[in-house]
Amino acid sequence: MIHGGDIYSIGKKVIDFSSNINPLGSPANLKEHILNHFKEVEIYPDIKYRALKQKVASYLKVSENEVVVGNGAVEIINNAILMFPRIIIFIPCFIEYVLRSKLYNKKLLMFHLGSDFNVELKPLYEHIKKGDLVILGNPNNPTGKKIEEDKLLEIAKLTEKRESFLLLDETFHEFCDGYDSIELLRNFRNVIVLRAATKFFALPGIRLGYAYGKKEFAETYSKYELPWAVNTFAHLAANVIFDEEYINRSKEYIREQRNYMTKKLEEIKGIEPIKTDCNFMLIKLLKYDEAYIHDRLLERNILIRKCSTFPGLDNTYIRVAIKTREENDILLSALKDILEV
Amino acid sequence: MIHGGDIYSIGKKVIDFSSNINPLGSPANLKEHILNHFKEVEIYPDIKYRALKQKVASYLKVSENEVVVGNGAVEIINNAILMFPRIIIFIPCFIEYVLRSKLYNKKLLMFHLGSDFNVELKPLYEHIKKGDLVILGNPNNPTGKKIEEDKLLEIAKLTEKRESFLLLDETFHEFCDGYDSIELLRNFRNVIVLRAATKFFALPGIRLGYAYGKKEFAETYSKYELPWAVNTFAHLAANVIFDEEYINRSKEYIREQRNYMTKKLEEIKGIEPIKTDCNFMLIKLLKYDEAYIHDRLLERNILIRKCSTFPGLDNTYIRVAIKTREENDILLSALKDILEV
Numbered sequence: 001m002i003h004g005g006d007i008y009s010i011g012k013k014v015i016d017f018s019s020n021i022n023p024l025g026s027p028a029n030l031k032e033h034i035l036n037h038f039k040e041v042e043i044y045p046d047i048k049y050r051a052l053k054q055k056v057a058s059y060l061k062v063s064e065n066e067v068v069v070g071n072g073a074v075e076i077i078n079n080a081i082l083m084f085p086r087i088i089i090f091i092p093c094f095i096e097y098v099l100r101s102k103l104y105n106k107k108l109l110m111f112h113l114g115s116d117f118n119v120e121l122k123p124l125y126e127h128i129k130k131g132d133l134v135i136l137g138n139p140n141n142p143t144g145k146k147i148e149e150d151k152l153l154e155i156a157k158l159t160e161k162r163e164s165f166l167l168l169d170e171t172f173h174e175f176c177d178g179y180d181s182i183e184l185l186r187n188f189r190n191v192i193v194l195r196a197a198t199k200f201f202a203l204p205g206i207r208l209g210y211a212y213g214k215k216e217f218a219e220t221y222s223k224y225e226l227p228w229a230v231n232t233f234a235h236l237a238a239n240v241i242f243d244e245e246y247i248n249r250s251k252e253y254i255r256e257q258r259n260y261m262t263k264k265l266e267e268i269k270g271i272e273p274i275k276t277d278c279n280f281m282l283i284k285l286l287k288y289d290e291a292y293i294h295d296r297l298l299e300r301n302i303l304i305r306k307c308s309t310f311p312g313l314d315n316t317y318i319r320v321a322i323k324t325r326e327e328n329d330i331l332l333s334a335l336k337d338i339l340e341v
Numbered sequence: 342m343i344h345g346g347d348i349y350s351i352g353k354k355v356i357d358f359s360s361n362i363n364p365l366g367s368p369a370n371l372k373e374h375i376l377n378h379f380k381e382v383e384i385y386p387d388i389k390y391r392a393l394k395q396k397v398a399s400y401l402k403v404s405e406n407e408v409v410v411g412n413g414a415v416e417i418i419n420n421a422i423l424m425f426p427r428i429i430i431f432i433p434c435f436i437e438y439v440l441r442s443k444l445y446n447k448k449l450l451m452f453h454l455g456s457d458f459n460v461e462l463k464p465l466y467e468h469i470k471k472g473d474l475v476i477l478g479n480p481n482n483p484t485g486k487k488i489e490e491d492k493l494l495e496i497a498k499l500t501e502k503r504e505s506f507l508l509l510d511e512t513f514h515e516f517c518d519g520y521d522s523i524e525l526l527r528n529f530r531n532v533i534v535l536r537a538a539t540k541f542f543a544l545p546g547i548r549l550g551y552a553y554g555k556k557e558f559a560e561t562y563s564k565y566e567l568p569w570a571v572n573t574f575a576h577l578a579a580n581v582i583f584d585e586e587y588i589n590r591s592k593e594y595i596r597e598q599r600n601y602m603t604k605k606l607e608e609i610k611g612i613e614p615i616k617t618d619c620n621f622m623l624i625k626l627l628k629y630d631e632a633y634i635h636d637r638l639l640e641r642n643i644l645i646r647k648c649s650t651f652p653g654l655d656n657t658y659i660r661v662a663i664k665t666r667e668e669n670d671i672l673l674s675a676l677k678d679i680l681e682v
Contacts, residue, residue, distance in 0.1 A: 003568055005385035008392075019385055031379050038372050041546035041574075044346035044360055051349075071412050071548075074567055096568065103564065205382035205573025207412075223444065226415055227344055227437065232546025233382075233574050 002095050004305045004319070005204065014298070015327050018305040020141075020172065020280040022202040023257075023323040024250050027241045030203075034236050041232045049230060055238040056210045060182055060195070065215045068222070071229045073171045073196040073209035077135070079224040080167050080192065081106060084133035090119055091312030094141050094169065098311055112312055117143040117274060117282075119151065124158060132164035138181065139172050142310055142319045144276030149179050160190045165217075167192045171209075174200035174247060175254050175278040182212050189214050197234070199279070200250065201241045208234035254279050257322045264332050270339040279322045282307065287339065289315045296338045302331055343436050345646045345660070346545065355639070356668050359646040361482075361513065361621040363543040364598075364664040365591050368582045371544075375577050382573045390571060396579040397551045401523055401536070406556045409563070412570045414512045414537040414550035418476070420565040421508050421533065422447060425474035431460055432653030435482050435510065439652055453653055458484040458615060458623075460492065465499060473505035479522060480513050483651055483660045485617030490520045501531045506558075508533045512550075515541040515588060516595050516619040523553050530555050538575070540620070541591065542582045549575035595620050598663045605673050611680040620663045623648065628680065630656045637679045643672055 001009070005019030046052070053067040060067070070076040074096055081087055081100045086107040089097045101108040109127055114120040119136060128134065134155070139146040147155070152168075159166040166188075168181055173195055185191045197208035208230065213221070261281065265273040270287035285293060290306040297304055307317035320331060342350070346360030387393070394408040401408070411417040415437055422428055422441045427448040430438045442449040450468055455461040460477060469475065475496070480487040488496070493509075500507040507529075509522055514536055526532045538549040549571065554562070602622065606614040611628035626634060631647040638645055648658035661672060 003385075003388055006388055007384065008387040008389065016384070021383065026383055031376075034379075035372075035376065038375075042362065042367055042543045043348065043357070044344075044545040046349040047344055047347055048349065071567070071572075072569055074569070078567055202383045204385040204569065205576075207569065207572040226412070226419055228413055228415070228545070228548065231412075231548040231572050231574065233572070235546075 001306070002309045007303060010298070010303060012301065014301045014303040015323070015330060016303045017320040017323065017331055018303045019204065020199055020321040021204060022175075022200050022250050022254070022279070023327065024202070024253055026202040027243055027246045029240050029243075030237055033240045034233055037236050040236070045228050045230060045232050045235055047227050049235075052230065052235045052238050055242065059242040060210075060212050062182060062212050063215075065218055066212055068211050068213060068218050068225070069230050070209040070211075070225075071231075072198060072207040073169070073194050075229060076194055076209050076211050077167075077169065079221060080133060082224050083220060084131060084165065086132045088124070088128065088132055088134045090136065090140075092117075092142055092307070092310040093135075093137055093312075095310060097135050110311065113140070113143065117145055119147055119155070121151065121154065124155060128159060128162045128164050130163040132162070133167055134159055134164060135167045135169060138168045138170050139176055139276075139278045141172065142280070142282050142305070142307055142313070142317075143274060144278045144280055144282060146176050146178060146277040149184065152181065152184065156185050156188045156191055160188050163190075165190045165192065167194060169194050171196045172199050172278045174251065177251075177255065177277070189216075192217060197237055197241060200247075201237075203237060203241070206234050206237050207231065208237055254322060257325060257328055260325070261322050261328055261332075265335075268332070268335055268339055271335070281320055281322065283318050283320060285316045285318060290318050291315065293318055293338065297331075297334055300334045302334055342647070343650045348644065351639070351644060353642065355642045355644040356664070356671060357644045358661040358664065358672055359644045360545065361540055361662040362545060363541050363591050363595070363620070364668065365543070365594060367543040368584055368587045370581050370584075371578055374581045375574055378577050381577070386569050386571060386573050386576055388568050390576075393571065393576045393579050396583065400583040401551075401553050403523060403553050404556075406559055407553055409552050409554060409559050409566070410571050411550040411552075411566075412572075413539060413548040414510070414535050416570060417535055417550050417552050418508075418510065420562060421474060423565050424561065425472060425506065427473045429465070429469065429473055429475045431477065431481075433458075433483055433648070433651040434476075434478055434653070436651060438476050451652065454481070454484065458486055460488055460496070462492065462495065465496060469500060469503045469505050471504040473503070474508060475500055475505060476508045476510060479509045479511050480517055480617075480619045482513065483621070483623050483646070483648055483654070483658075484615060485619045485621055485623060487517050487519060487618040490525065493522065494525065497526050497529045497532055501529050504531075506531045506533060508535060510535050512537045513540050513619045515592060518592075518596065518618070530557075533558060538578055538582060542578070544578060544582070547575045547578050548572065549578055595663060598666060598669055601666070602663050602669055602673070606676075609673070609676055609680055612676070622661055622663065624659050624661065626657045626659065631659050632656065634659055634679065638672075638675055641675045643675055
């Protein structure tokens, strides 16, 4: 398993802590909107994504010609990697940065995140050169850590100075507090900020990814884009999901549960939760390995993410989503049972 | 415009003869099925597509491990092109064979279709070598012609002997009568047959493409595949659309309308319809160019496909879909008006 959310291999009903989806579910009005416009599935989606880009642009507060869209964020990652000869990443990270780079025979520079899983500036200063693409998870998956504002500004300056590009994978953005990188980095020409409906809007099945980048980037990107990459239902979703009330309610809920989970996990012996900025937590196992904890939890119908498949992590880490209070309590109590016998 | 169906650039309501979709619309039970399973959009689709491949395999009468799926047929074409160093095609054809080959710097051999737009064997015998991918539309777009059974068998034998692959793009398959290439070519190791829900099942917006190929091909293909490329609604569609009654009724309707349109178009002066095997027709213009006919029809709220953007055709061709009897009559009468003044 190199990805979370694979409940299909389990063969029984589980509480899925392996995929990091908004526990409040998708925006309530989506189903009705899709129903009312169902007939549109019988015509080709706009190959230029005009209305879709308008909705996304308005949500991101950018221009329509600064938006690209894709069949989930992963397609935009894929196409961005195709566009550059050399890719620079820090591990652990989302494994597709590695897999897609290797598939296309790209040069790939991988550095380890520093102490506390923070991005290190030194290797960037030493290695970034013209034409590189630096990909940083912000917050990073599986660590949950958002890059500090000052450090991010410094990285953007460095990549611009070196005539390279910076792709911020922000598919978990809305779960976090603090700065908005699109606002923060508005004046840079070389920054791409990737987001998606998948996680925060709880729509992994609808496949809607979108990114902000300058017009020149968006134009080049369109050459790599497959026609009709975004399906009709994803188009329709963009009409209704960017709802302020839903967004604020979700952020508030996750903030509470993150604090609660952090506190409660810290109290459990034999594990060390890594401080997170978003809706999932990496946990260092001090007593057992990932397989033991995974299997014991699965006996209790709880699915978590083993982390040794992340480049840069070994089998002493697991990742868990932050879900509803009720579900979180089930996980906490199961972990206590397993670890504190 | 390099693709049909772009009604979004028109700015008014038109009868769209530029995209070739089943005029009977999508299978009736789809909407209810999606409604009943709407909640599934909140979980990741099966990254291994187990249930989906089962449904497709059963429809194609092949094994599950002989099926690949994609975000529309075009994604499978894209990934297949990525897998081979050299691509051989005949023009005119679907333009993405050319665009994707060029994007990935593949060697591309393009031959012209022969007289009556048929595939020529001579260039294949002369050029195919080990590792090539030959892509043939069957029926071809924009000519509507299905390859003769004997000729197809000969091509399959030749490509197998030369250790190359044959990709049959059969996205319009069900509209045609005659042999089924999957059945016909079952014993070849090197044949890929591509189909889709897009055209015959009238679901261009759902993005469901699928192909038959031997297990070894399917396994290699999976390395190129993006995770979760097929969305939840496309998964759901596969549960209900492969309905025999709907398929037979659609085939019968198209057969009737194809005969009707062929006869009626042949009676109109100044044009020469090219004999088609499926649900669209290429028309040679004898008096005017494509722009003139396109613009006169658009004044009457009818959108057709200009064909000079197809490699291998000039501006004296248009392509029209075969739609409902009522719509076909509107087109026929408009063409008469324009051409027989």
